[in-house]
Amino acid sequence: QxxxxxxxxxxxxxxxxxxxxxxxxxxxxxxYFMWYRQYSRKGxxxxxxxxxxxxxxxxxxxxxxxxxxxxxxxxxxxxQPSDSATYLCAMSSGGYQKVTFGIGTKLQVIP
Amino acid sequence: DAGIxxxxxxxxxxxxxxxxxxxxxxENHRYMYWYRQxxxxxxxxxxxxxxxxxxxxxxxxxxYSVSRSKTEDFLLTLESATSSQTSVYFCAIRVTPDTQYFxxxxxxxxx
Numbered sequence: 494q495x496x497x498x499x500x501x502x503x504x505x506x507x508x509x510x511x512x513x514x515x516x517x518x519x520x521x522x523x524x525y526f527m528w529y530r531q532y533s534r535k536g537x538x539x540x541x542x543x544x545x546x547x548x549x550x551x552x553x554x555x556x557x558x559x560x561x562x563x564x565x566x567x568x569x570x571x572x573q574p575s576d577s578a579t580y581l582c583a584m585s586s587g588g589y590q591k592v593t594f595g596i597g598t599k600l601q602v603i604p
Numbered sequence: 605d606a607g608i609x610x611x612x613x614x615x616x617x618x619x620x621x622x623x624x625x626x627x628x629x630x631e632n633h634r635y636m637y638w639y640r641q642x643x644x645x646x647x648x649x650x651x652x653x654x655x656x657x658x659x660x661x662x663x664x665x666x667x668y669s670v671s672r673s674k675t676e677d678f679l680l681t682l683e684s685a686t687s688s689q690t691s692v693y694f695c696a697i698r699v700t701p702d703t704q705y706f707x708x709x710x711x712x713x714x715x
Contacts, residue, residue, distance in 0.1 A: 527702060527704065536709045539703060589698055596644075
């Protein structure tokens with residue numbers, strides 16, 4: 494079993510929809526959580542990051558962490574065609590321990 | 605822009621030849637990482653560095669070596685390239701425990 498599980502998709506939604514992207518993990522030591530957006534043939538771009546549990550909002554994006562369930566989510570409101578990309582979750586334990594990535598979910602927002 | 609450049613951006617080489625990829629950062633971050641990204645496997649850590657001349661192996665280090673003689677440069681060497689090392693290689697810097705930034709990537713093809 495992988496430490497981080499993420500549905501690879503693809504996920505297709507109409508423009509304007511609310512998108513929910515999720516990852517589950519098994520390592521209870523994880524406390525730093527990140528979401529990356531990766532456009533085709535580009536490097537991953539850090540989108541959201543959060544420490545421990547709770548919600549964090551930035552514009553149309555909300556990152557949510559539920560440590561009791563070992564479950565993290567990224568919500569995208571009012572999705573746009575420009576949001577079409579692969580979204581990777583990532584997490585690590587304390588300090589500068591290695592970051593473990595999900596496999597990425599491919600999202601397509603249809604105009 | 606996290607001030608990370610990678611060179612070359614594209615390379616085609618033949619089996620058995622040595623190849624060196626370069627990662628350069630413009631800021632003085634201590635932690636640097638080399639990943640490879642392959643379909644179905646996601647991002648996998650090859651090697652990382654936690655300071656000048658301080659390096660350690662990641663999960664897929666066989667056939668790769670690294671060097672860091674200056675804070676700003678982290679080199680990845682494929683000692684004798686094989687077709688299984690055809691991949692996209694990303695360098696990353698860790699700024700804080702919950703923020704890691706990636707370079708633009710190097711697309712390597714081994715024939």
